[in-house]
Amino acid sequence: DGGITQSPKYLFRKEGQNVTLSCEQNLNHDAMYWYRQDPGQGLRLIYYSQIVNDFQKGDIAEGYSVSREKKESFPLTVTSAQKNPTAFYLCASSKQGTSGTSSYEQYFGPGTRLTVT
């Protein structure tokens, strides 16, 4: 059963601590994305990766870091430099990559709700 998994569903951290959110996909998709959603807001792009070992900043990358060592995995680290880390974080993937075949249709994981106090 193909899909995207994010763990854990809920995560609690103390202010000043870094935290890493997991995202794994078995859809064989090239591209992966991280978004955050705040109440009453749309999804805002944090980072994206079109191919292994390469990633780009999105619209709100400050205070976040990512890695893409494997095609299946795209973990997001929320650092202590992120001023408002409490949010709902969504990971997505799509077929699009650098092969020339692109697809804008992104498939989302179930999300991780991070609360920092």
Place this chain on the structure above:
Amino acid sequence: DQQVKQNSPSLSVQEGRISILNCDYTNSMFDYFLWYKKYPAEGPTFLISISSIKDKNEDGRFTVFLNKSAKHLSLHIVPSQPGDSAVYFCAAGSNYKLTFGKGTLLTVNP
């Protein structure tokens, strides 16, 4: 500056009637448009999409219309069902990235 706008935060319709959700965009470089449906505390699920070279795409009860000159798209749901109650996000694509609107909460009353 919001490039994708959903000006109606909420919409309420009766079961069986038509639901029309609207979306406006400002960036002429957008070449692909999508609608997603989202329940609370879950990830969005893809509904329907349309390329900028088309003006209509239909999939069952869902139809998306694109008016490029007005930079406007809409999602029609006919007939509306209570299970359609959710937040609907409009998204626009350019250069392999999506820009999302803030969403419209649709409530379908039995």
